[in-house]
Amino acid sequence: MTAFEPKIVAFCCYYCAYAAADLAGSMRLAYPPNIRLVEMPCSGKADARVILKAFEEGADGVYVAGCLEGDCHFLKGNLRAKKRVAALKKRLAEIGLEPERLEMFNLSGSMGPRFAEIAREMTERIRALGPSPLNRGRSPAGTAQEG
């Protein structure tokens, strides 16, 4: 049996996390291939429904990455995202999923190494939690995504 490789979706703000991912690439920093990046115009655009959909469609973990607090290009998008993520964690618990599968991170576009570190941190966290209970019965490592 193959080892569990978590599938993690990262909703990344274009101005910070997404740019930091780019930088991590240019710096040739390795980070786990478990992360699927979704470019967002702002972390505040991360809709609760879309985050839930990610879990429903097979993500073992999800995180939203926005600018450092006080640095949002749209002033308060990252603060709103933080509140929504906190509320969604409660909803995940009500559903029966571990709230730790969802997290909010803040970083700037120049923090390539931090981007890689977050990717590792989240991958380790989810690896320790094991596959999402919603993925029981699915084949491992990204082969069984339902449409």
Added chain:
Amino acid sequence: MIVAEGKPLEEVYALIAEAKKVLVVGCGGCVTVCLAGGEKEVGLLAASLRMKRKLADRPLETVEVTLTRQCDPEYVEQLDRYVTEEIDAIVSLACGVGVQFLAERYPKWVVPALNTKFAGGTLAPGRWEERCGLCGECILHRTGGICPIIRCAKSILNGPCGGSQNGKCEVNKEIDCAWQLIYDRMRLLGRLDDLLTIEPAKDWSKAKDGGLRKVLREEAILA
């Protein structure tokens, strides 16, 4: 508007325990504005229910529809094509009125997903407060535009009571004494003398104690 808030997920989940396929219906009126039962909340509730059921190994199928209003037959009728044979239950995210309008139209198990709280307004995003007790005979002109029926814990018509302390209600120190507010406002308007007129006992038969209330407007009736 009517202000409502979502029931705990567990409660709605239990209400449709038997169902295999449910219609989750939102309302584009008040409950969209107070972020309790609009299209977005329909999406969140439907997804949550599907996932919770999947974890219990009893997958649930959902159909999501949000009507302009659930308290108007012309919009409720639009649900006809979604209320098919295989729909086992209808989950309404409207206020209690919408839930009843759906139940009156369809011989299905219709359940409320919200707790309807009060007639009120938005103080700031995410904060709502009650303003009207729907008494059926408004006396706001007597009280400077502040409703004693709903804002005074004792619904006193000639206040304040003896418990008014430093502008706060004796029932809860967090709440302003409605009669202090009324007094301050009437003073501001130079109408303190109006408060010397005793407000007679209210005819509560015009409020909810008189049974189901109706409003008829002859000129608006079509048939």
